[in-house]
Amino acid sequence: ETTKTVRHFLDISDFDTATLRQILNRGHDLKKTSGTAAHPRPFQGLTLATIFEKPSTRTRVSFEVGMRQLGGEVITLTGREIQLGHGETIADTARVLSRFVNVIMIRTDHETKVHEMAGAASIPVINGLTDTSHPCQIMADIMTFEEKRGPIEGRVVCWSGDANNVCQSWIHAAARFGFEMRVAAPKSLQPTADTVAWAAAEGARLVVTEDPRAAAEGADIVVTDTWVSMHHKDAPARMALLTPFQVNDGLMKLASPDAIFMHCLPAHREEEVTTSVIDGPQSVVWDEAENRLHAQKGILAWCLNA
Numbered sequence: 001e002t003t004k005t006v007r008h009f010l011d012i013s014d015f016d017t018a019t020l021r022q023i024l025n026r027g028h029d030l031k032k033t034s035g036t037a038a039h040p041r042p043f044q045g046l047t048l049a050t051i052f053e054k055p056s057t058r059t060r061v062s063f064e065v066g067m068r069q070l071g072g073e074v075i076t077l078t079g080r081e082i083q084l085g086h087g088e089t090i091a092d093t094a095r096v097l098s099r100f101v102n103v104i105m106i107r108t109d110h111e112t113k114v115h116e117m118a119g120a121a122s123i124p125v126i127n128g129l130t131d132t133s134h135p136c137q138i139m140a141d142i143m144t145f146e147e148k149r150g151p152i153e154g155r156v157v158c159w160s161g162d163a164n165n166v167c168q169s170w171i172h173a174a175a176r177f178g179f180e181m182r183v184a185a186p187k188s189l190q191p192t193a194d195t196v197a198w199a200a201a202e203g204a205r206l207v208v209t210e211d212p213r214a215a216a217e218g219a220d221i222v223v224t225d226t227w228v229s230m231h232h233k234d235a236p237a238r239m240a241l242l243t244p245f246q247v248n249d250g251l252m253k254l255a256s257p258d259a260i261f262m263h264c265l266p267a268h269r270e271e272e273v274t275t276s277v278i279d280g281p282q283s284v285v286w287d288e289a290e291n292r293l294h295a296q297k298g299i300l301a302w303c304l305n306a
């Protein structure tokens, strides 16, 4: 039996800069003909299965539309509807799906589950969000910044809020794309010691602080996310801790005058971000959401080597 290398997309930290650049370049290239008859259809005869153990709007729609635009088919499976939600193991699900389809995207809770799935699958597995990562989102975010402001290398990104799954993937990206990542969060919601150690070992410029104003000073991007992620159960406590980290006009004023505001969405206006900022002139959140489609086409093309 020959062992062939399966191209999984599990975390930004798994990749070298050149491969991430190759994926983004393909996404940019495919964006040029998106929605036109000239769009290439290299995935004819190929099927993507998506598995959602948590809700989704953007990830679900962008993967489905992207796969179809590239000529492929999609099957969408949600938690309790499939046997995975009733005790069948991740590994057995991966082995069976590998006999029917060509690529799997999974949104789940524990990061270990995407690794288990990749370990047992003979086809590529894509991480569509876990409790601790959201790599597809950050690929779209890098694409968005660079379209608006040019190369992200050497720039400054300010995260103010809960240092959650999305923030973790931003930290991974800081190491690979060479920007400074400043994370402002209350002590108990800061990046883990493991993440901080990883960043140091990888030579990432990571600054962790409890002071959002210091983090925002001269930043090129101000980014945040919900204070209560899908897996969080302690909403009132989080809201109280995170109130001082709201992205508002006062915080945006400290950033670079041409700073952009980003948010992966869904957003909660007047909680993590004010209406004035998310609906204001510096916000790029709709372009950012659209770029999920284009960046993920690049990811699918890399995984399928097509």
Ligand code: CP
Pocket (backbone or CB within 6 Å): 055, 056, 057, 058, 059, 060, 129, 137, 264, 265, 266
């Ligand atoms: N940003 C994002 O992943 O959104 P969904 O939860 O709607 O997929």
Ligand code: NVA
Pocket (backbone or CB within 6 Å): 129, 164, 165, 166, 225, 226, 228, 229, 230, 231, 264, 265, 266
């Ligand atoms: N941090 C959020 C991101 C949603 C796309 C969550 O995990 O719920």
